[in-house]
Amino acid sequence: LADEGEYLWVGTWGGGLVKLNKATGDFIVYDKWNSPLPDNDVLAIAIDGDGNKWIGTYGGGLVKFDGVNWTVYNTSNSGLPSDLVEAIAIDGGGNKWIGTFGGLAKFDGVNWTVYKTSNSGLPDNWVEAIAIDGQGNKWIGTHYGGLAKFDGVNWTIYNTSNSGLPSDWVYAIAIDG
Numbered sequence: 735l736a737d738e739g740e741y742l743w744v745g746t747w748g749g750g751l752v753k754l755n756k757a758t759g760d761f762i763v764y765d766k767w768n769s770p771l772p773d774n775d776v777l778a779i780a781i782d783g784d785g786n787k788w789i790g791t792y793g794g795g796l797v798k799f800d801g802v803n804w805t806v807y808n809t810s811n812s813g814l815p816s817d818l819v820e821a822i823a824i825d826g827g828g829n830k831w832i833g834t835f836g837g838l839a840k841f842d843g844v845n846w847t848v849y850k851t852s853n854s855g856l857p858d859n860w861v862e863a864i865a866i867d868g869q870g871n872k873w874i875g876t877h878y879g880g881l882a883k884f885d886g887v888n889w890t891i892y893n894t895s896n897s898g899l900p901s902d903w904v905y906a907i908a909i910d911g
Contacts, residue, residue: 736779736787743787745776751789751799770804771797780822780830788830790819796832796841813846814839815859823864823872831872833861838874855889857882865907875904 857879
């Protein structure tokens with residue numbers, strides 16, 4: 735879900751992307767048959783400061799929708815490490831942090847930086863969740879590696895062997911103000 739004031743954006747499994755008018759209950763469905771959305775399985779949605787919707791799909795990559803134009807980013811046309819996108823967060827500088835089956839990607843609108851177990855402190859390449867706290871720390875939930883905190887330089891890992899985390903499978907993260 736992503737709240738855009740008047741509208742609520744809803745990602746569905748198999749049904750595409752839904753734009754719900756909260757006041758009237760009217761909705762518009764965007765799917766691979768009536769729009770450029772490449773996959774009907776929508777796993778993540780985030781809205782940037784310009785109102786662009788960033789949509790993560792199960793197999794179609796990352797999609798930017800500005801309300802009119804659609805841009806699809808996938809492994810064949812961008813630095814995205816996998817076309818399975820499970821998490822999206824946007825930091826204070828407008829950078830998109832994208833959690834995929836193949837690692838964590840940072841996209842500044844032009845350049846891609848990919849973090850994997852092989853080139854960073856990321857504990858697992860399957861990224862399930864991302865949240866950014868008030869200090870700009872990225873909190874990354876992984877499929878098998880536990881929870882990672884990335885401050886832009888240093889990685890801190892929390893898992894079942896070094897903390898009270900009860901499972902190394904982290905699906906969701908929310909920051910409590």
